[in-house]
Every structure is written in C-alpha cells, then in structure tokens.
Amino acid sequence: MTLLGSIEAGGTKFVCAVSDNALNIIERVSIPTTVPEETMEAVVDFFGKYDVDSFGIGSFGPIDVNPASETYGYITSTPKPGWNQFDFVGYLKKAFGKPIYWTTDVNAAAYGEYKLGAARDIPNSLYLTIGTGVGGGAVIDGDIFNGYSHPEMGHIKVQRHPEDTGEGSCPYHGDCLEGLASGSAIEKRFGKKGIDLPEDHEAWEFTAYYLAQALMNYSLVLSPERIILGGGVMKQAHLLPMIQAKLEELMAGYLALPPMAEYVQIPGLGDNAGITGCLLLAQKILN
Amino acid sequence: MTLLGSIEAGGTKFVCAVSDNALNIIERVSIPTTVPEETMEAVVDFFGKYDVDSFGIGSFGPIDVNPASETYGYITSTPKPGWNQFDFVGYLKKAFGKPIYWTTDVNAAAYGEYKLGAARDIPNSLYLTIGTGVGGGAVIDGDIFNGYSHPEMGHIKVQRHPEDTGEGSCPYHGDCLEGLASGSAIEKRFGKKGIDLPEDHEAWEFTAYYLAQALMNYSLVLSPERIILGGGVMKQAHLLPMIQAKLEELMAGYLALPPMAEYVQIPGLGDNAGITGCLLLAQKILN
Numbered sequence: 098m099t100l101l102g103s104i105e106a107g108g109t110k111f112v113c114a115v116s117d118n119a120l121n122i123i124e125r126v127s128i129p130t131t132v133p134e135e136t137m138e139a140v141v142d143f144f145g146k147y148d149v150d151s152f153g154i155g156s157f158g159p160i161d162v163n164p165a166s167e168t169y170g171y172i173t174s175t176p177k178p179g180w181n182q183f184d185f186v187g188y189l190k191k192a193f194g195k196p197i198y199w200t201t202d203v204n205a206a207a208y209g210e211y212k213l214g215a216a217r218d219i220p221n222s223l224y225l226t227i228g229t230g231v232g233g234g235a236v237i238d239g240d241i242f243n244g245y246s247h248p249e250m251g252h253i254k255v256q257r258h259p260e261d262t263g264e265g266s267c268p269y270h271g272d273c274l275e276g277l278a279s280g281s282a283i284e285k286r287f288g289k290k291g292i293d294l295p296e297d298h299e300a301w302e303f304t305a306y307y308l309a310q311a312l313m314n315y316s317l318v319l320s321p322e323r324i325i326l327g328g329g330v331m332k333q334a335h336l337l338p339m340i341q342a343k344l345e346e347l348m349a350g351y352l353a354l355p356p357m358a359e360y361v362q363i364p365g366l367g368d369n370a371g372i373t374g375c376l377l378l379a380q381k382i383l384n
Numbered sequence: 385m386t387l388l389g390s391i392e393a394g395g396t397k398f399v400c401a402v403s404d405n406a407l408n409i410i411e412r413v414s415i416p417t418t419v420p421e422e423t424m425e426a427v428v429d430f431f432g433k434y435d436v437d438s439f440g441i442g443s444f445g446p447i448d449v450n451p452a453s454e455t456y457g458y459i460t461s462t463p464k465p466g467w468n469q470f471d472f473v474g475y476l477k478k479a480f481g482k483p484i485y486w487t488t489d490v491n492a493a494a495y496g497e498y499k500l501g502a503a504r505d506i507p508n509s510l511y512l513t514i515g516t517g518v519g520g521g522a523v524i525d526g527d528i529f530n531g532y533s534h535p536e537m538g539h540i541k542v543q544r545h546p547e548d549t550g551e552g553s554c555p556y557h558g559d560c561l562e563g564l565a566s567g568s569a570i571e572k573r574f575g576k577k578g579i580d581l582p583e584d585h586e587a588w589e590f591t592a593y594y595l596a597q598a599l600m601n602y603s604l605v606l607s608p609e610r611i612i613l614g615g616g617v618m619k620q621a622h623l624l625p626m627i628q629a630k631l632e633e634l635m636a637g638y639l640a641l642p643p644m645a646e647y648v649q650i651p652g653l654g655d656n657a658g659i660t661g662c663l664l665l666a667q668k669i670l671n
Contacts, residue, residue, distance in 0.1 A: 159639075173640075174640065221531040221532040233605075235531075237529075237531055242524075243607065244508040244522075244524055244606050244607030244608055244609075245508040245607050245608060245609040246607045246639075246640075247607065248604065248605050248606070248607055249604045249607075249638070249639060250604050250605045251604075252604050252638060253600070253601040253604050253605065254542055254543045254597045254600060254601060254634070255541055255542075255543065256541045256542065256543050256544060256559070257543060257544070269636045269637070269638045270634070270636060270638065272543070310541045313540070313541060314540040314541060314601055314605070315605060317535065317536045317537050317538075317539050317540050318520075318535050318537045318540065318601070318602060318605045318606060319531050319535070319605060319606075320530065320531030320532050320533045320534065320535055320536075321531055321532060322531075322532040347541070347557070349556045349557060350556070351536070351539060351556045351557065352446075352533070352536060353460070353461065353533075
C-alpha cells in the first residue's frame with residue numbers, strides 16, 4: 098500500500114501526517130517547533146513507524162526552492178534560533194531516502210485548495226494567509242508558482258488609509274501589508290487581538306482597505322481566476338464581505354474579474370489546506 | 385529561406401518587420417494606428433510582399449491570451465475607437481493562414497530582453513515600460529508568464545510620497561502607479577513633459593519613489609532575478625540610479641537580491657526590445 102507523508106512546518110508547530118493514496122489520514126501529530134535537533138528527531142520518530150513512500154513539505158520561510166542551488170531544501174535567513182540555514186530536505190533524505198516535494202507552507206495550501214478546496218479545477222489561483230504574518234502562494238497553469246525564488250507577497254507596499262496614522266509593525270518595512278494587516282499588526286496597533294475588537298471598530302475598515310489593495314495588486318500582477326483568504330484574521334466573518342466590496346470599488350471595473358463572491362473566498366479545506374496540499378504534493382512527486 | 389514576421393502593435397503606430405531566421409531585418413515599416421480596416425489593410429499589404437512563415441505579435445491591450453477562450457486573439461475592452469473586440473489573430477489567420485504567436489507588447493519586449501538583451505540567459509525576469517502608460521511583462525522559467533489573463537501590472541497601488549499631495553491621472557484608479565509615474569501623469573501633474581523638467585525637480589524624487597515601490601512589490605510577488613526598465617520616461621538617465629537606491633532602501637535587506645546595478649537595468653536592445661521579441665516569438669511558434 099502506498100503511504101504518503103506530509104509535514105506542515107510552521108514557526109509554532111509542525112503538523113505531520115501519514116495517509117494512504119486516497120488521502121485518508123492514518124495518523125496525525127502536532128510537534129512544537131523548538132530547535133531542529135529536538136523537533137526533527139520527533140518528526141523522524143513519527144514517520145519511522147511507517148514505510149512512507151514520499152513526503153510533501155510545506156515549510157515556513159524563507160526557504161531555498163531553486164533545484165540548481167547549493168542550498169536547495171534549506172530554510173535560509175530565518176531569525177528563528179537554530180533554523181537559520183537548516184538543511185531540511187537533506188535531513189529527511191538522510192533519514193528516509195524517499196522522494197520529497199519541498200515548497201512553502203502557503204504554496205502547499207494553494208495547491209491543496211486548487212486540487213480539493215475552494216479553487217478546485219481553477220488552474221490559476223492564489224492562496225493568502227492572514228495570521229500572525231501575511232503570506233501568499235499561487236498556482237499558475239495547474240502548478241505551484243515560483244520565480245527565481247518563492248513569492249514573499251505579504252510584504253508589499255499599499256497606500257495608507259487617510260484616517261490611519263498609526264505605525265506599522267513590520268521590523269523590516271514598517272507599514273507594508275504585513276505591518277498593517279496581519280494579526281500581530283492588529284494587536285500591536287489597536288491594543289487588542291482582532292477577536293476582541295468589535296465589528297464596527299475602525300481596525301476592520303483599515304484592514305479591509307489594505308487587504309483589498311493587496312488583492313488588487315496581486316490580481317494585476319498574477320492574474321489569478323480565484324483568490325482564497327485563510328489564516329486566523331479571516332475567522333472574523335464580517336471581514337470577507339468588507340474586502341470584497343472594497344476590492345470591487347478600488348478596481349473600478351478595470352479588469353474583467355469574476356463576481357466578487359466567486360473571486361474571493363475562504364478556504365474550502367478550512368485549516369486543512371496546508372496538510373492536504375502537502376499530501377497531494379507527496380503524491381505528485383511519487384507519480 | 386525561412387521568413388519571420390513581426391508586429392509590434394502600439395496605440396499610436398504598428399511597427400512591422402520581416403526578417404530571416406537569423407533575425408536580420410529585411411524590411412521594416414511603421415504604420416499609423418487609425419482604425420482596423422485601414423491599419424490592418426496596410427499590415428496585410430506589407431507582409432503580402434513576402435512569403436512569411438510565421439508571425440509574432442506584441443499588441444497593446446487588454447487582449448485575450450487564453451487559448452481556451454472564444455475571443456482568443458482579440459483586443460478586448462480598449463477605449464480605442466474601432467479596436468474594441470477586434471479579432472486580430474483571426475484577421476491575420478484569414479489573410480495568411482500561418483502560425484501566430486500572440487501576446488502583449490510588454491510580454492514580447494520581456495521575451496526579447498531575455499533572449500538577446502539585458503536579461504539574456506536570466507530565465508526569470510521582468511520588463512517594465514514607463515512611457516505614456518506603465519505596463520509590464522514577465523518571463524518565468526524561460527517562458528512568457530500569463531495567469532488567467534496577462535498581467536496589467538502598471539495599475540498597482542503604491543504608497544503616496546508624504547510631500548506629494550497632487551492628484552493622480554489614471555481615469556480608473558486615480559493615483560495608481562500609472563496615474564502617478566507614467567509620462568502622461570508627470571506631464572499632467574507637473575505641467576511639463578519629463579524631458580523639460582530639471583533633474584532636481586521634485587517630480588523625479590516622487591517618480592523614483594513610486595517606481596521603486598512598484599519594483600519592490602513585483603519582486604515580492606514574482607521573484608524575478610532581473611528587472612528591465614524601458615519606455616520614454618527612463619530616457620532621463622538620472623532616474624535609474626534614483627530608483628535603484630530607493631528600492632534598496634525600501635527593501636531593507638528583506639530579500640536576497642542581486643546588487644542593484646545588476647538587478648535593475650535599462651533595455652539591452654534599446655527601443656528594439658519589442659520588435660526583436662516578436663521575431664523571436666515568431667521563430668518559437670514555428671519550431
């Protein structure tokens with residue numbers, strides 16, 4: 098029986114799963130992200146119980162996805178202690194010697210949503226997570242999109258809301274998208290977590306404005322046919338229609354986009370977009 | 385002998401050329417863009433003198449580049465009288481019955497620069513023209529990039545310069561990139577053409593700021609390894625180093641980019657990027 102291994106490697110926890118070839122999950126664990134020696138040992142212990150045929154990894158970044166690079170398969174310049182320049186793919190290859198599909202967490206989620214979620218059968222689609230940070234991945238022509246490296250689209254510049262004079266929270270760029278609209282930006286800028294802010298708080302108008310501009314920019318550059326918005330901040334259900342309305346207004350009919358309720362959606366796979374994407378990528382690398 | 389046909393279809397003029405398979409140009413003409421009946425008749429007259437084997441077309445847009453679409457090969461929603469929903473590819477197919485590579489003017493220029501210009505052998509690169517309008521095209525993994533449609537990246541939103549309180553000139557979006565940094569925006573906003581503004585005019589600082597933000601956003605979304613800046617506005621040679629310096633500052637070391645003098649360049653093919661790209665695309669569709 099074919100067994101697929103999936104690792105959704107986040108900055109807080111690693112979610113590992115083993116499934117059969119029909120993607121039925123046999124076992125799934127969550128491992129805290131501490132230092133590589135500890136976390137990776139637990140990962141190897143988990144998968145060591147099975148004869149897994151291939152792995153799909155969706156990792157926090159930045160990572161090296163260029164197969165021609167000497168550091169392909171590494172987590173590169175992360176500030177996370179111990180993980181900087183960690184050879185993730187090399188470690189797993191050494192432990193199991195199996196084929197590995199290696200990409201970012203958001204690219205894996207984008208692939209999951211394209212194959213089995215809210216972008217099913219939409220070969221040009223975009224997945225954005227708005228959580229602690231903001232990150233995005235795209236599927237173009239049915240395959241994960243990378244340029245010279247993988248996108249880092251959470252850090253684009255957007256125009257400031259005229260009434261928003263607060264500082265941005267990104268340590269690199271100040272008021273880039275992540276510095277204005279991520280969960281941690283909302284908490285830092287307004288003194289409360291998003292979940293504790295009333296629906297009519299100005300934070301939501303600002304956040305919707307920034308995210309709508311970001312979707313406008315991504316639409317103009319990548320030309321997706323659907324955009325999926327995931328992550329903790331999107332659990333505030335009133336935010337999606339605000340973003341859709343603002344995007345429609347900002348775009349001003351310039352592109353022939355699908356109706357907003359189709360064009361911008363929440364994940365069809367819920368919080369399982371990443372893990373499902375990783376399993377599908379494990380399957381892809383095997384075939 | 386193989387003959388290649390090239391049409392760089394702009395809003396003001398069509399540049400048509402015939403070359404041999406080594407891209408030596410045999411004849412080249414410029415035809416004013418009036419209405420399709422007139423312009424296209426002159427195009428057919430020109431190519432009718434040769435037994436052209438294939439065509440590469442780089443057209444003003446928006447155009448339909450989706451081969452599965454019923455209006456593939458059309459110029460779509462242009463306000464230009466007569467050209468709205470014009471079946472460009474169909475017209476040429478009917479006249480000559482030869483293979484046609486159909487893409488945007490900026491995509492063709494991006495391809496030309498990748499094959500023979502300043503992005504030679506750089507398989508992930510971006511070409512931006514800053515002229516009457518602002519438009520961009522990308523080569524990803526050695527091929528022209530399209531999503532569901534072609535990019536329209538000239539209209540992205542960027543943050544306003546704190547000292548720039550002037551209005552933007554884009555009829556759709558006001559102060560999008562094209563509305564702030566195109567040649568026509570500069571003329572409208574500062575009362576003079578860029579060529580007539582002194583080098584220390586604040587217009588250049590604003591323009592460099594907006595273009596640098598745009599390059600930052602494109603870099604984060606598309607991850608090119610090189611960016612080529614063409615078009616009339618870039619003929620002001622003092623602008624390039626201003627953009628490079630501002631981009632470096634804004635990016636704040638977040639991405640591992642090549643040195644700015646390598647990363648951001650002017651076209652290696654000068655004003656011939658488009659026509660060269662079209663000839664190369666004619667060759668590509670033939671092979």
